[in-house]
Amino acid sequence: MKSKLLIVTFIVVLVCSAFCVSLTNALCPTCNGRGEIPCPVCDGTGKVLLDEGGACERCSGYGTLTPTISIGSVTTQPSNGEIPVQIRLVNEETAAAFGKVTAEVQADSVTYSATSPRTNFPPQETIAVSVTITGISSADYDKLVETVIIGGGDPPSTAEKLRVTPQISLSEVEDIDCPYCDGTGLSSLQVDCSRCGGTGWIDCPTCSSTTTGQDEELDISGTTYGVAAVAVIAGVAIAAFVVLKKRTVKEEDLKKLTPTDFQNWVLKRLNGKPASTSDARMGIDGYTLDGQPVSIKQADNVDRNVIENFAAAMGRHKSKSGTLVAFSFNNDAIRGRIRAKLNYGIDIQMVTVGELIEGRTSTI
Ligand SMILES: [Zn+2]
Ligand SMILES: [Zn+2]
Ligand SMILES: [Zn+2]
Structure with missing residues (x-):
């Protein structure tokens, strides 16, 4: 009798935890239920540099000064x-x-x-x-x-x-890099980002249509975490199963790929093709469907050097627009991109791996 009760309890716990896990998984994977994501235009800073205006007064546009x-x-x-x-x-x-x-x-x-x-x-x-x-x-x-x-x-x-x-x-x-224009040589105005209104966050593109559903979703997950904690033993087994079934590719997994596998994954996402050996030596890792160069960095916080090197490679390749893929970019990279555009007329699209996972490839 007692053992039957135990089995019933176990099954109830099992079912309950499966329910919890599926609810937890039902949270928007893009924003993790937050309902908003860091603004891709200003990289979550809420500020953008307007590149209008002439040369920097402090360095006369040279970008360096004594x-x-x-x-x-x-x-x-x-x-x-x-x-x-x-x-x-x-x-x-x-x-x-x-x-x-x-x-x-x-x-x-x-x-x-x-x-x-x-x-x-x-x-x-x-x-x-x-x-x-x-x-x-x-x-x-x-x-x-x-x-x-x-x-x-x-x-x-x-x-x-x-x-x-x-x-x-x-x-x-x-001479030092001009601190007043950050070495760009341009008088730039820092203004509130128009995309996010200066908040640094935008509505999550995946779930923003159900704004009212957000809070409920969060509430449910809050309660279920409590229940899930009780059912932790049974939950672990089920969670592993459910996660394995439901999981899409994660950034962490992509970080572990070999550089070649990672490049292949990115190019497949872009419907692109690999670069020739000589172009690869120049710093071009592949091409988009329409033949624009792609540079692929299996790294976080990609900075201005990377942008400038890619711009130089594009210059040698006589390309005016290209795509740079990385896990994330720092603010300096965005300035580098503006600089490449203004100085050389080169358009570099910065695409994060997160955007590729979501299937969005054009943001900024
Ligand atoms: Zn979302
Ligand atoms: Zn913004
Ligand atoms: Zn300056």
Whole structure:
């Protein structure tokens, strides 16, 4: 009798958990039941850079500029025929700068100077650079330096003091990517993204038509998680079965593919074909149905370098539009895309693997 009851309980739990799992699986796979997804136009940031307007005023459109490094206080401690000079400098830019610092003193007919090695000036930080002016003739040293009494005693304590102020100059200051235009050379306005109204989220394309259904869906899953927890032992077996049956391809699985298998998967999704060996060497992994180059990166957070390399490959291939596929792109990549468009008239479509899984290939 007792064992029969046990079996019945087990079956009830089994059925219940199967029900729960199927409900959980019924959540929209695109947005995981959230009802919205990160905006593909602004990459979820809510902001886009308008590329209208002319050249960046700060770098005159070059995209690079000479960083401003200001010279602050200068101290000297001459002794034993040498003049050590300590210079405080501040890099006013938001990016690291490199350059050399020279201190010089003018004697009657000779200019004595010392230059620092190539020095890193961290962004918006004050640093002290020390150089020592040496090789001064003793006659000049005597003219440049005076001995002053700094305390009593017998004999009184003295110190050597420079009569002149050393001239400080910077040289070999290396250009940096213009921080005002992010190296694009364009004056760009950051405005709210029109697609998502600046929120960074858009309605989920898969389930947005049933907005009212969203909350219910979420509520149900909330309760069923509780039940599922109770039925966890039976649930595991069923879940594995149901998941195996219902599962479509997941990004995690695609990340584990070999590079070749991954490329083949992407090209199949795009109805494309693989590149010739010589094009592959140029950085083109395949072509879309209409013959546009495709670059495939089995990586997350693809950045501007990748975009620029692909744009260069497209340039060599004499293509004006192409498709770059990756798991995700960072904001810098979007700027790179705008830059490629403005500078070279090259259109790069950035497609995420998630979009390929959903069957959407044109977003931005
Ligand atoms: Zn959805
Ligand atoms: Zn947006
Ligand atoms: Zn600029």
